[in-house]
Every structure is written in C-alpha cells, then in structure tokens.
Amino acid sequence: MRQRAELGSRALFDALETAVYANHASLSPPSRPVRDAVTSVLDGYARAGMAWYAEEVERRARLRRRLERLIGAREDSVGLVANTSAGVLDVALGLRWRRGDRILLFDGEFPTNVTPWQQAARRHGLELEWMAADDFRTDREAALARLAAELERGIRLVAVSAVQFTTGQRMPLAEMGELCRAHGAELFVDAIQAVGIVPLDVEALGIDYLVCGSHKWLMAPEGIGFLYVSPERADRLVPNMAAWLSHEDAFAFLTRAPGELRYDRPFRRGALMAEAGTPNTIGAAGLAASTALIDDMGVGAILEHVQAWHDALEPGLVERGFESARMEGAAGRSGILSVRPRDTSLSPAWVQALAGQGVACASPDGWIRFSPHWPNALDEPPRVLSAIDSIVERGGP
Numbered sequence: 001m002r003q004r005a006e007l008g009s010r011a012l013f014d015a016l017e018t019a020v021y022a023n024h025a026s027l028s029p030p031s032r033p034v035r036d037a038v039t040s041v042l043d044g045y046a047r048a049g050m051a052w053y054a055e056e057v058e059r060r061a062r063l064r065r066r067l068e069r070l071i072g073a074r075e076d077s078v079g080l081v082a083n084t085s086a087g088v089l090d091v092a093l094g095l096r097w098r099r100g101d102r103i104l105l106f107d108g109e110f111p112t113n114v115t116p117w118q119q120a121a122r123r124h125g126l127e128l129e130w131m132a133a134d135d136f137r138t139d140r141e142a143a144l145a146r147l148a149a150e151l152e153r154g155i156r157l158v159a160v161s162a163v164q165f166t167t168g169q170r171m172p173l174a175e176m177g178e179l180c181r182a183h184g185a186e187l188f189v190d191a192i193q194a195v196g197i198v199p200l201d202v203e204a205l206g207i208d209y210l211v212c213g214s215h216k217w218l219m220a221p222e223g224i225g226f227l228y229v230s231p232e233r234a235d236r237l238v239p240n241m242a243a244w245l246s247h248e249d250a251f252a253f254l255t256r257a258p259g260e261l262r263y264d265r266p267f268r269r270g271a272l273m274a275e276a277g278t279p280n281t282i283g284a285a286g287l288a289a290s291t292a293l294i295d296d297m298g299v300g301a302i303l304e305h306v307q308a309w310h311d312a313l314e315p316g317l318v319e320r321g322f323e324s325a326r327m328e329g330a331a332g333r334s335g336i337l338s339v340r341p342r343d344t345s346l347s348p349a350w351v352q353a354l355a356g357q358g359v360a361c362a363s364p365d366g367w368i369r370f371s372p373h374w375p376n377a378l379d380e381p382p383r384v385l386s387a388i389d390s391i392v393e394r395g396g397p
C-alpha cells in the first residue's frame, strides 16, 4: 500500500535529524517511499539479476508519462538524463548551429545554464549576448523591453532558468515565450528550481526545450533528471551526443537471432535520443516514488503551503533588518525565500550559525536562502526567528 503524504507533516521523513530543514533548493532528503523504492530495485536485481531488467524498463516508461503530465507535455517528449547539466549539454551540443548564431544568456544564473552554451559557442563560432537576470526582479517591464530589443536584433535561442537560484524570482516565462515565438527564437529552460514546486506547462508557455534535475524540488536521489524536447523541435537535435541506446530497436542484437548487430539503425527522436547508455534505474525508481507523492498533493497546493510558510517568516526577517528578495506578486514567487543582511559577506556565517541552531538553509552568492517544501510545518518560521534572536543575543553570527 502506498504511503500517503500530508502537507506540513514530516511523518515520511523519519530519519531526518535537522529540526527545520529549509534547504530543498540545494538537496532534498529522501522520504520513506523513496528509500523503499530504491531498495526494491536493489532487491529485485539481487533476486533475479538481468531477469529483473524488464520490470525497471516498465517503471521508467511509467515515470516518463508521469513527468510529461507534470509539465503539460505530449507523450514521448521526455527522456531521462543524469542531471541538469547533461540535458543542457544534449541541446547545446546537439543543435544544428550556424556560424554567427546568437544565444541570449542571463548573468546571475547558475553555471549549469552557461558553461555548455559557452562550449557550443567555441565549437561553432556562436555569439553570446547577456542580460542581467536580476533586472527581471527589480524592473520587469524594462527588462522585457530590453529582451524584445535583443530578439529584434536576431537571437537564435534564449537560455534561462525558470526560477533564479539566488533570489527565487520566477522569470516571466509566458512573456518570454511569446516574445521568442514572435521573433522566431527558441526558448530553453533550466527548470530544476521550479518543477515540483511551481506549476509549469511547457505547451502553454511555448517552451522548446526544458531540463530538470531531480534532487531538489522533485525530492529524488541525485544522478537522475529529465530532458523535454518539444515534438516540433525533435528533428533539430542531431546525434552528436548519441550512443548505443539512442538508436531505435537498440536491443535487437541482444535478444533476436544473429544478423541484428548493426550500427546504422535510425536514432530515436528528440529527448529519447539523449538516453544514450545503461540508465540510472535506482535514481529513476526514487524519482517515480517522489513524484507520485507530489502528484497526490498537487503542485498548486504545495506552492500555496510553502507560500504560507514564507508569509510566516518574511515579516520577522525584515523587522530584524534583513532585505527580502521576495517578489511582490504571486506570479513571481517560488519555493525560495531569500534575504540578505546589510553586510552580505556575513551571509555564509549566518547560515552556519543557523545550522548550529538546527535550521538548514543555504547562502548562494550572498543571499540567505530558505527553501521549505511540502513536509515543512507552519510552526517552523517562529522557530527560525527565535534561532536568529538567540544568535544576535550571543553577539551575532
């Protein structure tokens, strides 16, 4: 029988020692069902070896369908990859570039969504253009106007994160998608800080490519993620990153009569081509279990719960002199609540001091980042504020 999850309850995280775990934007602890699912894979292989493989093929097929539903994608548009970086590389090095093509990147983004594009630029003679991600937080209309002007000058692809890992601001993907479509540019989205906490519909938003790792808001183990390629874009990816399982009917030479060992079978299309070699079955089983729990509660309800947690914490932080990065409107908010002290060089010390008080958070680039998820209870924010007060009483972090 499936164990059920409940908003605000840590019952499924019986091993978790940290009193207030608000660090899901870094890495999520595995729930009991995730740990059980991982164990069930190992137990299956321990009993049956190769004969268990088919079970996991089925499980991964069901997982792809579940992930497709989660992001509003059509069937066969999602492939399982090792992490966010692998998916960015698949697209950055897999597109048919023309010398001089221009890619628009955002200063302030996590390097995963920059380094692969820099490599593509070096290899293919592409030009990289830059905007500041934070401009969309501080002056959204002006930033959108600047984006339109960049697109006007001719951009082949815009690569952006759905949610900024530092401030938690949700980028205006609907507007960005519309602008991209109007100017014939493609939209690539790093969604690791969004999927599982922020509702996201690739078809409605006009996203061409999306990639997501699973150890944060999807609450699965590390080393598994997924790549989405819009069916309209599937033929734009060339097999630069392909290997044996990228082919159609890749198992034929292992299961049928001799004569099937060939190297010229057609490639699977789009995201499925990225599943190039023996998969991380253990990670996929964990991801199947964690996303089932998220589906049970619904991403909309989870986000609402997390916003209530943020609502309970943010005013107390501001009263204590921290500057909040939280967006005004709900459409700009995510699972991340970031604040910073006047002296931002103190942020890592604050995070360390809070860890000493049993509060787990993070300090990316000078922000103090709180990132609770569905198991976080609404009585936690006052405990965070008490921890801050006792750090101050002892002379600061």
Ligand SMILES: Cc1ncc(COP(=O)(O)O)c(C=O)c1O
Pocket (backbone or CB within 6 Å): 083, 084, 085, 086, 110, 112, 113, 161, 163, 164, 165, 190, 192, 193, 213, 214, 225
């Ligand atoms: C926006 C963003 N992209 C990517 C990553 C990580 O990429 P990967 O899954 O390749 O480790 C992170 C955090 O670790 C992130 O915050």
